Amino acid sequence: MPTNEASRLVPDDGNVMKVLLTGATGYIGSAVSDHLAAAGHQVVGLTRGGEPHPSWHARLIGDTAEPASLAGVVTPDIEGVIHLAPPSGDVDVDTAAIEALAAPLRGTGRPFVYTSGVWVLGATGEAQEVDEESPTDPIGIVGYRPRIEQRVLAETAEGVRAVVVRPGIVYGRGGGIPAILVDRARSQGVPEYFGEEGVRWPTVHVDDLAELFVAAVERAGAGTVWHGVGESATPVRDLARAAGRAAGVLAAPHVLSVERTAEEFGPLFADALALDQSVSGAAARAALGWQPAGPGAVAELVSGSYRPVEVFGAPEGPETDAEVAAIRRLVAEIEHAQQNELVDRFLSVFRREDPVWTTGHGKRLSGFEEIAAFTHKVLPGAMAESTAVYDVERVLFLRPDVAAVNVRQQPVRHDGSRIADQPEGRPFYVLVKEDGAWRVGAAQNTVAVD
Ligand SMILES: NC(=O)c1ccc[n+]([C@@H]2O[C@H](COP(=O)([O-])OP(=O)(O)OC[C@H]3O[C@@H](n4cnc5c(N)ncnc54)[C@H](OP(=O)(O)O)[C@@H]3O)[C@@H](O)[C@H]2O)c1
Structure with a gap:
């Protein structure tokens, strides 16, 4: 041989x-x-x-x-x-x-x-x-x-x-x-x-x-x-x-x-x-x-490549592709942390300095400490019955280091099947790239009613 x-x-x-x-x-x-x-x-x-x-x-x-x-x-x-x-x-x-x-x-x-x-x-x-x-x-x-x-x-x-x-x-x-x-x-x-x-x-x-x-x-x-x-x-x-x-x-x-x-x-x-x-x-x-x-x-x-996203505000090319891939990895991290109830990993996606988050129920959270306290309270046990998937649909580069990201959030069972009678969410993130890494600076989730 x-x-x-x-x-x-x-x-x-x-x-x-x-x-x-x-x-x-x-x-x-x-x-x-x-x-x-x-x-x-x-x-x-x-x-x-x-x-x-x-x-x-x-x-x-x-x-x-x-x-x-x-x-x-x-x-x-x-x-x-x-x-x-x-x-x-x-x-x-x-x-x-x-x-x-x-x-x-x-x-x-x-x-x-x-x-x-x-x-x-x-x-x-x-x-x-x-x-x-x-x-x-x-x-x-x-x-x-x-x-x-x-x-x-x-x-x-x-x-x-x-x-x-x-x-x-x-x-x-x-x-x-x-x-x-x-x-x-x-x-x-x-x-x-x-x-x-x-x-x-x-x-x-x-x-x-x-x-x-x-x-x-x-x-x-x-x-x-x-x-x-x-x-x-x-x-x-x-x-x-x-x-x-x-x-x-x-x-x-x-x-x-x-x-x-x-x-x-x-x-x-x-x-x-x-x-x-x-x-x-x-x-x-x-x-x-x-x-x-x-x-x-x-x-x-x-x-990744099997599901392209719409990209605006940046020239086509490998550099933009790499930034979009990094943004998608961040959103995948949000999904993974949420699905597995990993509080610290979920919090790690947020910027430390003055992040804001308005939840799907309209609760407004200001600053990292408030977001952390809320996450510690609600995430453990939250995925017992069902979970959600997050797919990036659109990325708008407002600046090379600031991106507005539209995400589709769908409720699923643990076997991956869609829960038909629960509405989708439409998370919207403003991401900031600092020290080479994208983080959530501001986030808002809105329930999609139709
Ligand atoms: N894809 C996989 O997952 C995978 C896994 C293991 C091994 N492989 C092996 O890797 C090799 C390439 O796979 P691939 O997926 O890249 O295949 P592919 O996309 O089908 O490409 C094969 C290329 O070979 C050329 N070709 C076909 N018949 C030819 C011929 N008679 N003479 C000269 N060129 C010919 C074609 O080019 P033109 O039309 O321009 O001539 C075609 O673009 C194959 O041997 C495959 O068995 C693939």
Whole structure:
């Protein structure tokens, strides 16, 4: 089995590389393009005819299902290849594509990074997190992929720095398989998940995964395999409930049997959706210095890219996105603290200096001490019967460091279902950014009567 010992790593000498990327227009490929470019590398994107990504240095046309079309794409100036294009379904075709892409690198020690996936591990059972040393046991949809992995790793003997990355279920940027959960919740009117109640997916944020590809092409050792997993075993029931939030569907998640899932998605994908796995991404953290930082999959679904908010008063761009994300995290903290009756965490969202809060019942609280006294009195025990969810709907930047935020508050049961006969609230927050953190300066909650 390949190992991931730090001693086998190639030193990071800070060299900028020209990297050929297949699958470069895709969901993961777009993020990898961004992160490679941000790290200073030149991306040569291979596509069957898609538009070039803004971060590419150059575009090449090729079709990995037609390996003959790949002849000559890996020119002598290509210093590394990341192969992200999906399998064709034919082991011989995929092997020929690997051959065409890897052969020009032989004897150079240059990296060839192949993208597999955690589904090659099969169901991991109740055991602890499975690592890269575990044997493969692929489910049908990836039946021959371990053989392709071995074919890639065999290039090590030919003087190629051959590396395999196995991503978990990728989320973020509003896409990936979790987007299917959001669409299903919307179309079915109830959040759904698949197979059995306890199913868990290893998950990874697409931007974290992209960082792992950068680390792999820069410095992973020859013959190594890495699990691209941020959270080892995310309960899919929780993902489904969060997907319901993203879809605006507040209901307890419903589990669809494998048989019914197969009718909807086909038997091969149904088995994948119902696969229960717990997979460790610790090796890449320890040996490659990979630091997944993105929000968890549930948080991303509830208050991230799957549910955009209206933003006014600030230019479009990554800086505004980052501020809006920070504001949404603050509102998520309000929800979490309230749902779990955490008085101190609830109070920590308020500014210390002269905050004001008018409650949904019209009680006006002035100053931190008054708000603290009120919270200590009313929050403990308040969530025994039911709770509420808070969704940011609109952010108006009055100044770069002052934001007016419209929130939708809906009463829910503890299973996440909407309590139909209780009215919504319309919290309105004036937030202030001080010392790098957003805090509530003023808040008013109003019951929505229609
Ligand atoms: N998404 C996940 O959760 C996940 C998890 C584990 C592993 N993976 C693996 O990661 C890889 C990328 O996944 P993804 O989700 O980013 O897929 P994707 O969004 O479907 O993107 C794949 C890209 O590959 C290109 N492509 C497709 N067929 C091709 C062909 N015959 N020749 C050349 N290019 C082709 C397409 O670009 P053009 O149309 O421009 O040619 C497409 O944009 C796949 O191997 C997948 O199995 C994905």
